[in-house]
Amino acid sequence: MSYRLRPWVSWGLAASFLLAVVSGLLASYPFHEAFPLISTVGIETVLPFGSFLRAFHFYTGQLTFLLLVWHLVEALLNHAERRRPLWRWSLLVSTFPLVTLALFTGYIVRGDQTGLAAGQIAEHLALRLPLIGLVLNRLLFAVAEEGVHRAFMAHIYLSVGVLVISGLWHFRLRAVRLEDLAVWATLAAAVSLVLPVSLEAPSFETLIKGPWFFLGIQELLRHLPPWLAGLVFPSIPVLSLVFFRLAPRGLALVLVLWTGTYVILTALGALR
Amino acid sequence: MKRYLLFLGILVLALVIGREALRHRAPKVYTTTSGRIEMCLACHEEKPEKAHAREVVGCSPCHLGDPLRIDRQLAHRGIIKNPADLRVVEKTCGQPACHPGYPERVKKSLMATNRGIIDTLRRYWGEVPAHAPAKRPGETVRELMLSGETSLALDYFRKLCGTCHLWLEKGKYPGFLGEKGGGCVACHLVPGEKAKKHPVLTRRIPVENCTRCHNRSGRIGLTYQGLYEDEGYGAPLVEGEFGAETLEDGRFVDLIPPDLHYKAGLTCADCHLPEETMGDGKEYVHFEESVEVTCETCHGGQGLTRKGRRHPKVVEKEGRLVLKDNAGKEHPLKAPDPVKCRHEVHRRLSCQACHAPRVPQCFGCHVRRDPRETQLDKLAGRETAGAWEEFRSYMRYETPTLGVKGDEVLIIVPG
Numbered sequence: 001m002s003y004r005l006r007p008w009v010s011w012g013l014a015a016s017f018l019l020a021v022v023s024g025l026l027a028s029y030p031f032h033e034a035f036p037l038i039s040t041v042g043i044e045t046v047l048p049f050g051s052f053l054r055a056f057h058f059y060t061g062q063l064t065f066l067l068l069v070w071h072l073v074e075a076l077l078n079h080a081e082r083r084r085p086l087w088r089w090s091l092l093v094s095t096f097p098l099v100t101l102a103l104f105t106g107y108i109v110r111g112d113q114t115g116l117a118a119g120q121i122a123e124h125l126a127l128r129l130p131l132i133g134l135v136l137n138r139l140l141f142a143v144a145e146e147g148v149h150r151a152f153m154a155h156i157y158l159s160v161g162v163l164v165i166s167g168l169w170h171f172r173l174r175a176v177r178l179e180d181l182a183v184w185a186t187l188a189a190a191v192s193l194v195l196p197v198s199l200e201a202p203s204f205e206t207l208i209k210g211p212w213f214f215l216g217i218q219e220l221l222r223h224l225p226p227w228l229a230g231l232v233f234p235s236i237p238v239l240s241l242v243f244f245r246l247a248p249r250g251l252a253l254v255l256v257l258w259t260g261t262y263v264i265l266t267a268l269g270a271l272r
Numbered sequence: 273m274k275r276y277l278l279f280l281g282i283l284v285l286a287l288v289i290g291r292e293a294l295r296h297r298a299p300k301v302y303t304t305t306s307g308r309i310e311m312c313l314a315c316h317e318e319k320p321e322k323a324h325a326r327e328v329v330g331c332s333p334c335h336l337g338d339p340l341r342i343d344r345q346l347a348h349r350g351i352i353k354n355p356a357d358l359r360v361v362e363k364t365c366g367q368p369a370c371h372p373g374y375p376e377r378v379k380k381s382l383m384a385t386n387r388g389i390i391d392t393l394r395r396y397w398g399e400v401p402a403h404a405p406a407k408r409p410g411e412t413v414r415e416l417m418l419s420g421e422t423s424l425a426l427d428y429f430r431k432l433c434g435t436c437h438l439w440l441e442k443g444k445y446p447g448f449l450g451e452k453g454g455g456c457v458a459c460h461l462v463p464g465e466k467a468k469k470h471p472v473l474t475r476r477i478p479v480e481n482c483t484r485c486h487n488r489s490g491r492i493g494l495t496y497q498g499l500y501e502d503e504g505y506g507a508p509l510v511e512g513e514f515g516a517e518t519l520e521d522g523r524f525v526d527l528i529p530p531d532l533h534y535k536a537g538l539t540c541a542d543c544h545l546p547e548e549t550m551g552d553g554k555e556y557v558h559f560e561e562s563v564e565v566t567c568e569t570c571h572g573g574q575g576l577t578r579k580g581r582r583h584p585k586v587v588e589k590e591g592r593l594v595l596k597d598n599a600g601k602e603h604p605l606k607a608p609d610p611v612k613c614r615h616e617v618h619r620r621l622s623c624q625a626c627h628a629p630r631v632p633q634c635f636g637c638h639v640r641r642d643p644r645e646t647q648l649d650k651l652a653g654r655e656t657a658g659a660w661e662e663f664r665s666y667m668r669y670e671t672p673t674l675g676v677k678g679d680e681v682l683i684i685v686p687g
Contacts, residue, residue: 045298045342186281
């Protein structure tokens with residue numbers, strides 16, 4: 001069965017990502033990572049157009065993630081892995097966890113209830129990693145000792161890194177068309193006008209829900225040990241994608257089952 | 273297509289600009305002295321008293337809502353007018369950083385459960401057998417509110433007694449009924465200065481707050497202040513006007529000598545312990561199980577309550593015990609008369625048997641229920657079939673009857 005990639009998804013992904021990076025750079029100007037929550041509230045309530053800018057950055061980031069998932073599924077259906085050497089394919093696949101991590105650190109840097117909890121969980125999970133856990137934590141999180149400084153830097157560096165991988169190399173420096181930028185910017189702006197981005201004050205609530213795409217892992221952490229729920233389980237789709245060429249049918253089944261399980265876990269987590 | 277997209281883009285841009293132009297922006301990020309963000313302070317000017325100062329506490333720890341927003345709709349999401357309402361009190365007054373443990377205790381207290389009133393009513397009206405346990409499941413105010421269970425006695429309770437408990441939402445009913453209830457603030461709230469736009473929360477509970485409920489049956493709150501609910505009509509008339517004062521609910525009262533303790537400046541909460549009023553964590557059924565303080569606590573009892581607890585306001589000052597009231601005034605404790613009170617022939621007499629020479633008494637109490645009419649069920653908040661009307665034969669302010677309970681001679685007062 002042959003399948004062709006839909007150009008509007010690819011262009012939409014590129015446009016959304018570019019918009020997310022540019023709006024993020026604009027939002028980072030009034031942001032002080034030493035006072036993350038005060039800064040975020042300042043952007044939201046004091047800075048003219050601040051709440052719009054923050055929402056726009058948030059929704060373009062979400063669009064990037066969703067369109068990347070779509071693009072990845074299309075690439076698999078298109079047997080894209082067969083046309084590239086393993087190292088190139090692996091590098092492309094790595095954009096998925098990197099974008100997820102960039103999105104995740106974005107939640108941490110706002111410094112609210114969800115962000116603080118997400119940072120602490122991520123830190124504990126990273127420290128569970130054998131050998132590289134400590135280094136990874138010092139590079140990406142270390143929120144318990146140092147606040148959101150490292151997460152903020154990781155958010156920016158990861159975004160720029162993925163921009164380099166995807167824009168310069170995978171997209172071959174092609175110019176994003178103005179109308180694509182306009183369409184996706186209009187869509188993100190329209191959503192930003194209607195749906196304010198969540199921001200939760202620290203409270204004594206014992207049930208804190210993480211970012212929506214993290215709810216499945218959060219739910220699994222209730223039932224399984226951290227190394228299994230937080231490390232082994234999320235590694236399954238990444239490794240399946242990397243080695244997809246070895247057993248396409250079997251690994252496709254693994255991916256479908258994993259996704260189904262994750263959707264159920266996410267629903268369970270959301271309903272708590 | 274391009275033209276439509278262009279139009280849509282311009283429209284969204286115009287909406288973004290228009291909304292920003294209409295938006296109220298805060299001049300800065302407001303924080304409390306502890307550094308917690310409280311954007312509520314950008315709009316709200318209310319000034320509670322010192323203990324809950326706006327600069328220290330802010331608004332959201334009590335009233336919830338979203339302190340990180342300034343858009344009215346978003347900021348007020350989940351807001352509550354009365355933080356002390358028992359339905360939310362664990363999240364507000366009782367949160368770990370403020371007054372932890374109190375909500376659990378208060379919810380078990382008699383002022384929240386009304387178990388005693390309900391048990392007595394049902395028992396006297398023959399709805400439960402004499403040997404039935406006093407503490408029965410489903411027979412507290414909250415449980416009745418949720419279950420909707422009713423009977424003749426419960427219908428009476430719902431309609432005539434249903435506003436004297438802590439689960440009542442403050443301001444739910446009009447007039448003086450609206451002042452009652454509200455959880456913690458049923459006792460701890462007093463009006464504040466108008467300019468401060470916020471009532472005052474206090475530990476110095478004024479007698480008026482207690483009397484809002486404790487003014488029927490034993491009429492303790494009225495008698496303590498020197499008010500006697502008379503037979504009505506305001507008679508005798510004085511200079512053509514009603515000769516008596518009226519209560520908020522329209523009942524006439526005459527002036528009688530107030531209690532000595534009231535004259536000395538003591539309020540109810542000066543003698544009654546927090547464990548009695550707010551509960552000690554146990555779920556009692558009757559008042560006499562819950563009450564700790566006795567006359568002897570201060571008069572000859574070295575400040576110890578019936579349950580052996582040291583009265584928190586009884587302190588030693590220059591070698592003698594004094595009761596330091598809520599206003600800071602010291603009252604030296606007076607020992608009982610060694611001859612009259614300690615005499616062998618008076619051994620069985622309660623203090624009231626001699627020290628309450630006259631008490632208000634209400635004789636001939638009876639009630640009537642008209643099934644054709646409807647009346648407000650105060651627990652359910654709606655009119656239901658059956659209207660109750662209370663009658664009495666007469667009120668008297670005279671020497672009470674003495675009776676024996678166990679081995680003690682007490683006064684017996686019809687109320």
